[in-house]
Amino acid sequence: MATPPNHPPLAEQVEALLAADGPLTIVAAGDPVLRRGAERFDGQLDSALLARFVEALRVTMRAAPGVGLAAPQVGVPLRIAVIEDPAEVPDDVRLARGREPQPFRVLVNPSYEPVGSRRAAFFEGCLSVPGWAAVVARHREVRLTGEDEHGRALDEVVRDWPARIVQHETDHLDGTLYLDRAELRSLSSNEAMAQRWTQPGPEEAARALGFPLP
Template sequence: MAISLVDLVTRLLDDDGPLPIVQDGDPVLRRRAVPFDGQLDDGLLARLIAAMRDTMRAAPGVGLAAPQIGVPLRIAVIEDSARVSDEVRSARDRRAVPLRVLVNPTYSPAGDATVGFFEGCLSVSGWQAVVARHAAVHLTALDESGRAVDEVVEGWAARIVQHETDHLDGILYLDRAETRSLSSNAAIVDRWSQPTPHEAAAALGFPLPDRP
């Protein structure tokens, strides 16, 4: 008998502390998550969101989708302190993003510009690859209180929104990556820590978007 979402979340939250993060190869990461429609009461939803926040921060990461902790609901949290150099901040258009909860998010391109940067994933430990993403997206969602979110998100924050929303559709960043760019975290530190991936593209032989 399939376990209900309420029982699944309740059991998951029995343990204190950060939750285990599901790794690539688990089918939950490859299924389209179910829209949230009140399956959890307000108290259980608040506990789930708090656990997702704590797990994201402990990892550490800048976003976490519910399937990454084994819960097939269309819920994600994002937060970015953007503690990077001024050079990186400028090259990647990366600014601090306060904690946000996105319920049933969707996105669409806001303009034609695309940008490619290395990105990683808490569910694909130890690796990064260059992914071309929309430079700006139109985000629609609800917040944790059910209020509508309808806005244009730009820069690195738009990359986070796309990455986490993709998780809810069973898409991993590897599905969109330039496979020749796939690099271990050690290689990123030793070779490809530049603000942009242009040196990596030239050395490893992969294209970058031509519409910055």
């Protein structure tokens, strides 16, 4: 995909972003960059600039805080995302959601395809849609392919909550927000989440708000 008209080359854009200290600004829903398919990474950033950009994504993700961040979320339309999940949640939540600690890693040009037909539904949020969460049914297992930041091939099956993170971040690179896949009757403010929907699963919310689960 060509660089959109009136936009600087991606290397210049990234250099400008990195000129400021601290976390990058996360763009919010309504910014067109979140709705365009991101450009496949093919050396637009040299290795040193790519390493600096990846580090900036890590700093920004941790500061937010979040468990994943895609380049379009900081305004850069490249197929790059980072994920990391310390999974600091109660045991009942961890067991219900299959949420295990995930080390920091970089996904370059990732894609996924479902493995089997099983799906799982849980509340999900997004750093680009602050203040809200909604229930999203996603594939329980996916095959992740792509590369890491060093160009090494990725080809693995991921399950449960890690699979949800992979799907969420890869969707960002295709111009898809989690709300596009959500049960909109489940849409809840952070305040409502804290007051009402702290259970490990969404079954009580489904009964009260009137939406189906897979």
